[in-house]
Amino acid sequence: MTDSEPVILSGRYELHSRIARGGMAEVYLARDQLLDRLVAIKVLFPEFAVDPSFVERFRREAQAAANLAHASIVGVFDWGSYESTYFIVMEYVRGRALSEILRAEGTLSPERAADIVLDIAGALSFAHRNGVVHRDVKPGNVLISPQGQVKVADFGIARAMSGSGDENLTQTGSVMGTATYFSPEQAQGLAVDPRSDLYSLGVVLYEMLAGRPPFSGEGPVAIAYKHVQEPPVPLRQLDPTVPVDLESICMKLLGKNPDDRYASAEDLRADIRRFRDGQPVLAQAVSNSGVTAATSAIPGLAGAALAGGSSAATRTNPYGQLRDTDGTAVLPGVIGADYPYEPPRRTAVFVAVLVGLLVVLGGLLLALSRVLGSDGGGSGSGVTHLVPNVVGIDYRTAQVQLEELKLVVRVERVKNVQVPIGQVITQNPLSGVKVEEGSTVVLTVSSADTLVVMPNLVGTTEADARKVLTGLGFTNVTATKLESNKPTGEVLEQTPKAGGQVEKSAPIVLGVSGGGKMITLPSVAGKTCDEARKAIVAAGVREAKVSCVDTPSVTVDKGKVIGTDPQGQVSSDGDVKVLVSSGPSKVRVPSVIGLTQSSAESQLLGAGLKVRVEFEPRADRIDRVINQSPSEGNEVDAGSTVTIVVGTAAAPTTTTAPATTTTAPATTTTAPATTTTGA
Numbered sequence: 001m002t003d004s005e006p007v008i009l010s011g012r013y014e015l016h017s018r019i020a021r022g023g024m025a026e027v028y029l030a031r032d033q034l035l036d037r038l039v040a041i042k043v044l045f046p047e048f049a050v051d052p053s054f055v056e057r058f059r060r061e062a063q064a065a066a067n068l069a070h071a072s073i074v075g076v077f078d079w080g081s082y083e084s085t086y087f088i089v090m091e092y093v094r095g096r097a098l099s100e101i102l103r104a105e106g107t108l109s110p111e112r113a114a115d116i117v118l119d120i121a122g123a124l125s126f127a128h129r130n131g132v133v134h135r136d137v138k139p140g141n142v143l144i145s146p147q148g149q150v151k152v153a154d155f156g157i158a159r160a161m162s163g164s165g166d167e168n169l170t171q172t173g174s175v176m177g178t179a180t181y182f183s184p185e186q187a188q189g190l191a192v193d194p195r196s197d198l199y200s201l202g203v204v205l206y207e208m209l210a211g212r213p214p215f216s217g218e219g220p221v222a223i224a225y226k227h228v229q230e231p232p233v234p235l236r237q238l239d240p241t242v243p244v245d246l247e248s249i250c251m252k253l254l255g256k257n258p259d260d261r262y263a264s265a266e267d268l269r270a271d272i273r274r275f276r277d278g279q280p281v282l283a284q285a286v287s288n289s290g291v292t293a294a295t296s297a298i299p300g301l302a303g304a305a306l307a308g309g310s311s312a313a314t315r316t317n318p319y320g321q322l323r324d325t326d327g328t329a330v331l332p333g334v335i336g337a338d339y340p341y342e343p344p345r346r347t348a349v350f351v352a353v354l355v356g357l358l359v360v361l362g363g364l365l366l367a368l369s370r371v372l373g374s375d376g377g378g379s380g381s382g383v384t385h386l387v388p389n390v391v392g393i394d395y396r397t398a399q400v401q402l403e404e405l406k407l408v409v410r411v412e413r414v415k416n417v418q419v420p421i422g423q424v425i426t427q428n429p430l431s432g433v434k435v436e437e438g439s440t441v442v443l444t445v446s447s448a449d450t451l452v453v454m455p456n457l458v459g460t461t462e463a464d465a466r467k468v469l470t471g472l473g474f475t476n477v478t479a480t481k482l483e484s485n486k487p488t489g490e491v492l493e494q495t496p497k498a499g500g501q502v503e504k505s506a507p508i509v510l511g512v513s514g515g516g517k518m519i520t521l522p523s524v525a526g527k528t529c530d531e532a533r534k535a536i537v538a539a540g541v542r543e544a545k546v547s548c549v550d551t552p553s554v555t556v557d558k559g560k561v562i563g564t565d566p567q568g569q570v571s572s573d574g575d576v577k578v579l580v581s582s583g584p585s586k587v588r589v590p591s592v593i594g595l596t597q598s599s600a601e602s603q604l605l606g607a608g609l610k611v612r613v614e615f616e617p618r619a620d621r622i623d624r625v626i627n628q629s630p631s632e633g634n635e636v637d638a639g640s641t642v643t644i645v646v647g648t649a650a651a652p653t654t655t656t657a658p659a660t661t662t663t664a665p666a667t668t669t670t671a672p673a674t675t676t677t678g679a
Helices: 052-066 098-105 110-129 194-210 220-229 244-253 265-276 348-373 395-404 462-472 529-539 597-606
Strands: 013-021 025-032 037-044 076-082 085-091 142-144 150-152 321-323 329-331 384-386 408-414 424-428 434-436 440-446 451-453 477-482 491-495 501-503 508-513 518-520 546-551 561-565 569-571 576-581 586-588 610-617 625-629 635-637 641-648 675-677
Touching: 013 037, 013 597, 025 597, 037 052, 052 076, 052 085, 098 142, 098 194, 110 142, 110 150, 110 194, 110 244, 110 265, 194 244, 194 265, 244 265, 395 408, 395 424, 395 440, 462 477, 462 491, 462 508, 529 546, 529 561, 529 576, 597 610, 597 625, 597 641
Parallel strands: 408 440, 477 508, 546 576, 610 641
Antiparallel strands: 013 025, 025 037, 037 085, 076 085, 142 150, 384 434, 424 440, 451 501, 491 508, 518 569, 561 576, 586 635, 610 675, 625 641
């Protein structure tokens, strides 16, 4: 990318500079020329764009994340294709990743760590309620603005928990996520639910307090093994100043068994608030010391043979093929001889008793499964599955897990004020029972006082319908515009239909009249306000509904139209704003002296400025900004260029033009030349 040949996606998004790189995509800072704002754009690597499964995952990321409108979640604005690949347009967050903050500061105060977890849990709670599990919660995906606002980014490997009939993109035998922050169930390639995100958040909290994550190793397999097998070192052993209650919260999050963790992100938030308010917390630290032996806890280790009497064993990797954040394979599935097998330290009597109990339990489960199998509830396919444990999780998550095993789910609601709304109280058959595909699993779900008879809203106005629904306690109401000759705002249809009993937390969708036929807005970019208004009215929009709005722009001449809001289709009775350039807005130049080159560029680009980089030999200030022009506090036009001087160890060179690199003669190092970054 150069100033003379900028890359522009969809005729709208001008790429500035690369700000991140993942396993299957790069992220660029860009400017939306239509709305004149900075955005972040994730561009899929072309080699993955030819793989339909990768493209499908990329598309699902956009769809899942675009529906998550929350103050603590990075927004997704758009999706499209470019040449031979695809991209997603996201909110650009000015600030630093939590990972960068931890590298710079080491540890955070307990109060600050608790506040960050509170915000992350809020984002996760919202996502979980909307059927999305993040699956990759880590410091690199947590952005913090200079004002302290926390935003969770990159639902890139999240999968909507609804739509169980779709292809399962988390295939058996492969694990997606980042090994350091894996939950034990992720490490074993098992199905995950919202509690998996809570485990990963526990790892993040541990790292904020201890300065390092609870588990480390020579590679992803070694780390994943520890998540499944080893207990974390208690925080107060590493730092006695960590409050006991906060340690208890963290250790509960790190429970190996999902049932030992918080049932939901909201429960975690409630306990964090208790800690911040100086009240006793409900968490009790989970004991992870009695971890199941390797040969029984992880498939594939039971048959490991000791070689030549050594304590080391070569074992097949139980996690299948480990993958990085974006799904690319990073390590073949073998655990080498450098991971010794340690027999469980139990007395012979304890082992004998345990084996006896397991035999009895196995017999009971086998008998129960035969009884269920003879009941005629199965499909007769001969394919069987072990029923997973879904007690204590949201019934919608449980339903997806069970339906993925091709089991039929029947939900029975019971008033229970002791159990959170929507949570599974009991299941039948119990977990661990073997049943055939097509068998029915009955879930008893807590409904408390949340069931309400859905009223008939068709024929009312959208405003009146929303008042009625709010008065009944419904909290998730959205509306879609429909083409109709009915008056604007009249409710034409509703989902769910009237008459049935519906949970107050269930999504309610109102189909509302757009007040006339839908028309396609013409392209008016570059026209004057009057010219644009005439063109839009000629297309069928009522003249009284078209207005011109001054909008700052560094790319469009003053008085010329940037575009319209909305774009594309609009009702003939809908409002259309014509965005007219008022010229560049004024920007106050921030101070970047002392920052690294990349941090300085990000701040200046984020302020709407271009960057010119010059270099000067300064061995004591390598990669640090030692001067800038204009200086801090000056008011300049948005899009103006700020020159920064960066220290370097290389000899000075003569530069010939911006955006080039010159090699200094008679030296062994390459001296950076003057470069220009920006639109």
